[in-house]
Amino acid sequence: MLSFILIIIAGLFFSGIISRTKSIASGRKGPGIFQPLKDVVRLFKKGAIYSETTSFIFQIAPTIYFASIIMAMLIVPFGQSKGIISFNGDFVFFAYVLALGKFFNIISAMDTGSSFEGMGASREALYSMLAEPAFFILMGSFSLLTGHTSFQEIFAALHLGSTISYALATLATFVLVMVAMIENSRMPIDDPKTHLELTMIHEVMILDNSGFDLGLILTAGYLKFAVYGALIVNLFIGIVGYQYSIPLFFAIQFSMAVTIGLVESFMARFRMNHNAQFILVLSSVSFLIFFVVMLILGKFI
Amino acid sequence: MNYTIIHNNQTIDIATIPQLEYDVFFDLNSNFILDHSERHCVNYFGYKVENDIKLICCIADDDTHEIFVSSCLVNNTNDYHSFSAKLLCFEKFEREIHENFGIKYLNHPWLKPVRYAFNRFDKTKTIANYPFFSIDSEELHEVGVGPIHAGIIEPGHFRFICNGEQILHLEIQLGYQHRGIEDLFLKKKKLLQRSTLAENIAGDTTVGHTTAFANITESLCGFQKPREIEFGRTIALELERIAVHTGDLSGICTDIAYQLGSSVFGRLRTPIINFLQEWCGNRLGKGLIRPGVNQFPFTPELAKRIIEILDSFEHDFVEMNKELFKLPSALSRFERTGVVSKEDILNIGAVGMVARMNYLNRDIRVSHPNSIYSELNHEPIIKHHGDVYSRVQIRRQEVIQSIKHIRKLVENVPEISKEKVGLGKPKTNSFTISLVEGWRGEICHCAITDSNGELVIYKIKDPSFHNWLALALAVRNNEISDFPINNKSFNLSYCGHDL
Numbered sequence: 051m052l053s054f055i056l057i058i059i060a061g062l063f064f065s066g067i068i069s070r071t072k073s074i075a076s077g078r079k080g081p082g083i084f085q086p087l088k089d090v091v092r093l094f095k096k097g098a099i100y101s102e103t104t105s106f107i108f109q110i111a112p113t114i115y116f117a118s119i120i121m122a123m124l125i126v127p128f129g130q131s132k133g134i135i136s137f138n139g140d141f142v143f144f145a146y147v148l149a150l151g152k153f154f155n156i157i158s159a160m161d162t163g164s165s166f167e168g169m170g171a172s173r174e175a176l177y178s179m180l181a182e183p184a185f186f187i188l189m190g191s192f193s194l195l196t197g198h199t200s201f202q203e204i205f206a207a208l209h210l211g212s213t214i215s216y217a218l219a220t221l222a223t224f225v226l227v228m229v230a231m232i233e234n235s236r237m238p239i240d241d242p243k244t245h246l247e248l249t250m251i252h253e254v255m256i257l258d259n260s261g262f263d264l265g266l267i268l269t270a271g272y273l274k275f276a277v278y279g280a281l282i283v284n285l286f287i288g289i290v291g292y293q294y295s296i297p298l299f300f301a302i303q304f305s306m307a308v309t310i311g312l313v314e315s316f317m318a319r320f321r322m323n324h325n326a327q328f329i330l331v332l333s334s335v336s337f338l339i340f341f342v343v344m345l346i347l348g349k350f351i
Numbered sequence: 352m353n354y355t356i357i358h359n360n361q362t363i364d365i366a367t368i369p370q371l372e373y374d375v376f377f378d379l380n381s382n383f384i385l386d387h388s389e390r391h392c393v394n395y396f397g398y399k400v401e402n403d404i405k406l407i408c409c410i411a412d413d414d415t416h417e418i419f420v421s422s423c424l425v426n427n428t429n430d431y432h433s434f435s436a437k438l439l440c441f442e443k444f445e446r447e448i449h450e451n452f453g454i455k456y457l458n459h460p461w462l463k464p465v466r467y468a469f470n471r472f473d474k475t476k477t478i479a480n481y482p483f484f485s486i487d488s489e490e491l492h493e494v495g496v497g498p499i500h501a502g503i504i505e506p507g508h509f510r511f512i513c514n515g516e517q518i519l520h521l522e523i524q525l526g527y528q529h530r531g532i533e534d535l536f537l538k539k540k541k542l543l544q545r546s547t548l549a550e551n552i553a554g555d556t557t558v559g560h561t562t563a564f565a566n567i568t569e570s571l572c573g574f575q576k577p578r579e580i581e582f583g584r585t586i587a588l589e590l591e592r593i594a595v596h597t598g599d600l601s602g603i604c605t606d607i608a609y610q611l612g613s614s615v616f617g618r619l620r621t622p623i624i625n626f627l628q629e630w631c632g633n634r635l636g637k638g639l640i641r642p643g644v645n646q647f648p649f650t651p652e653l654a655k656r657i658i659e660i661l662d663s664f665e666h667d668f669v670e671m672n673k674e675l676f677k678l679p680s681a682l683s684r685f686e687r688t689g690v691v692s693k694e695d696i697l698n699i700g701a702v703g704m705v706a707r708m709n710y711l712n713r714d715i716r717v718s719h720p721n722s723i724y725s726e727l728n729h730e731p732i733i734k735h736h737g738d739v740y741s742r743v744q745i746r747r748q749e750v751i752q753s754i755k756h757i758r759k760l761v762e763n764v765p766e767i768s769k770e771k772v773g774l775g776k777p778k779t780n781s782f783t784i785s786l787v788e789g790w791r792g793e794i795c796h797c798a799i800t801d802s803n804g805e806l807v808i809y810k811i812k813d814p815s816f817h818n819w820l821a822l823a824l825a826v827r828n829n830e831i832s833d834f835p836i837n838n839k840s841f842n843l844s845y846c847g848h849d850l
Contacts, residue, residue, distance in 0.1 A: 076614035165494040169516075169831070238680065241608035246835040247501060248494075249606070318680040319608035321688075322516060322832040 053128035053280055056296070060303040061276035062087060067304060071311025086272065093265030101258055103163050111158030112263035118151025119270040119277065126280045127202035129287045129295050138199045141189045145182070148233070151270070152178055159255040166247040170254030173322075177239060177251065180329040181232045187336035188225050191343040201284070209288025214346065219285040221339050227306060228332050230278035234271055237314040239325050279303040353379060354421040359719035360570045362783040365799060368407065368422045373431055376423035380408050381437050388711065389413045391700045393786060393795045395444035397452055398808040402426065404452045409784055409797065413718035418784060425454055427472075433459035440700025443816055466526035466849050470534065484522050486512050491519065494831065498527050505845035509834075516830045521823045528849040536809035542568070542642060542774070550637045553813055553847035558584075558591040559789025560811070561640040563796040566721060567785040568642035571777040571798060578765045581722040583649045586760055587627070587636055588722070589753040592790040594623040596746040597668070599842050603743060604675070606836040607684040615671045622660050629656065643774035645767070654761040661754050672747050685740035689825035689837035692737060696821065703792015704745050705818045705841065709737035715788035727756050742840040777804040791815065791844065813847025
């Protein structure tokens with residue numbers, strides 16, 4: 051329950067902090083930290099417009115997408131406290147409930163019949179597909195290391211080990227941050243600011259969504275970031291008391307947002323055909339974690 | 352001799368241009384260009400003479416600084432061989448002649464409408480039934496972009512034929528802005544009206560086009576320009592180049608999502624255009640240039656001011672460029688993206704930056720210098736790869752070069768003469784051509800007067816008219832996601848093409 055509330059609070063500020071960092075880095079005054087929230091509130095007050103060529107899929111997809119993120123939030127634990135839903139193998143459920151949301155997002159983009167959205171959908175499908183192994187190898191290794199298969203038990207057990215588990219956690223942080231960037235279509239994979247139909251990935255998929263639906267998709271995006279942030283926090287807080295872990299949660303979320311802001315300020319987006327290479331590198335980092343786990347467990351000589 | 356040799360900004364009697372048979376005309380002009388990379392067609396147009404169409408072809412020779420002019424009388428009952436079948440650089444010009452006068456070409460490879468002028472010959476051809484090149488394939492797909500774009504840009508339709516992410520073919524169809532500028536030049540008789548029209552041919556090349564118009568009017572009227580006028584125009588042209596190139600660098604950074612470059616270059620453009628406002632009251636230089644008068648003399652105080660501005664500009668500009676050109680992620684987007692081969696550039700007769708990005712030395716400032724460019728010892732910046740990187744490099748170096756030119760020029764600000772000399776009456780039955788190197792490339796204006804000294808035709812050619820085809824060639828085999836950066840690195844004009 052705690053994680054659910056914390057994720058919502060972090061999600062409220064996450065986007066604002068990214069755009070604030072970007073405007074400070076470029077020497078602009080920039081919008082306030084609550085601007086993304088205000089945008090969403092404005093969108094929620096509006097009705098949605100549907101193209102005549104779309105079917106019911108286009109209309110239900112934003113809701114399913116939003117629901118899938120909420121579902122994923124329910125699973126994320128916080129230190130010793132379990133998520134609202136917790137069972138053996140819940141990290142698999144976590145990954146595929148997110149994938150379900152994405153699947154609906156993709157078919158709703160295809161539903162519009164626009165050539166741009168088709169391109170965006172195929173790109174999004176490709177990059178999520180490539181990012182999936184990284185996540186599963188990572189979680190699989192941890193579950194091998196700790197002998198548990200649910201998020202909460204894995205994270206709790208991780209901290210009973212030696213300092214090497216913190217080293218692993220650091221590597222895992224890198225992978226999770228990058229997976230979060232890919233899943234949320236941020237730089238350097240995708241540029242949410244370039245409003246050019248031909249270069250975008252995620253943004254081009256939601257071109258036809260408007261009003262309330264668009265508000266749902268944007269909110270889902272903000273929350274998704276905070277969900278990945280919460281996973282990273284969990285790698286470190288394990289058995290620490292709440293008086294430390296809650297401030298630590300916000301500190302880590304904040305620094306993740308600032309890092310993303312800085313990356314987006316001082317770097318150019320990758321060329322589209324380099325993205326696949328880059329994402330596969332993440333899987334190899336996950337493999338590194340896997341081999342370290344194998345070494346610890348003595349499966350290698 | 353079956354052609355006349357003239358120089359830039361020279362007025363000649365229309366009767367001195369030899370009128371040839373089409374076959375002779377065809378051979379003459381194609382032999383001018385075939386195997387001569389230093390020559391290209393600067394303008395080829397037709398106008399009505401009673402029931403016939405008179406074609407005038409101007410070929411510029413960069414080495415001898417001459418322009419070869421010849422003419423030919425055709426009508427729309429006969430069929431003619433097309434230049435384009437032999438020389439692709441005539442392609443757009445012949446399409447325009449075909450569209451306006453219905454001249455039939457036998458073997459033109461791509462005889463499609465160009466700009467849908469309101470007085471075109473065949474009114475049944477509309478944008479709605481434009482014959483797009485299409486494919487019949489299960490694997491390939493078409494992507495249409497525009498004419499209404501996501502952003503504040505002009506209307507134009509781009510149709511891609513793609514194999515997944517890879518572009519196989521791009522067809523660019525323009526002609527959504529039916530302003531009829533060339534006809535307005537004939538209808539509006541007042542000089543002020545015409546000057547305002549010239550300023551609005553292409554909003555981003557205000558100074559370039561107005562200079563061409565002013566030069567042509569002064570040449571027609573036999574007006575001897577005092578040095579102060581030439582001086583002011585040269586400075587304005589170079590300032591425009593600095594401002595637009597800097598703005599383009601900002602746009603290119605935006606397209607690769609490099610925020611720092613985008614905001615720094617965006618900021619740097621401002622002091623330059625603000626200086627233009629200090630000088631003439633308009634940030635784009637509207638009202639600055641008028642035929643025969645020096646409305647806003649360049650004073651020594653302005654000279655001091657521009658040196659101050661350039662000092663702080665150059666420091667930041669150089670520093671930002673250092674950052675940009677050592678950023679691996681930016682370089683990986685620039686290098687080997689959107690390459691146009693030297694043969695293609697030569698074939699399509701590209702001009703300006705697009706020519707200079709791949710060995711071709713085409714710069715009016717050297718080949719047909721107007722104003723006081725001949726004193727500047729200008730050396731064109733030539734690159735050798737024809738990719739986005741070359742085009743970005745040209746911009747960076749041309750800005751530095753323009754700053755150098757302005758610094759040199761303002762060392763000697765000419766005295767402002769008190770006496771007013773009138774413009775005088777335009778010469779009758781004359782032909783004039785004016786070439787100006789705008790920031791985009793060669794701008795060519797041609798004017799012909801009748802027996803009363805009134806304009807019969809005013810022909811405008813923006814560099815984009817040649818160069819749009821280069822963009823279509825550049826994106827072939829590139830990723831479709833690289834189209835925006837290619838487009839920005841060319842930054843061609845829609846309204847300069849559509850007129």
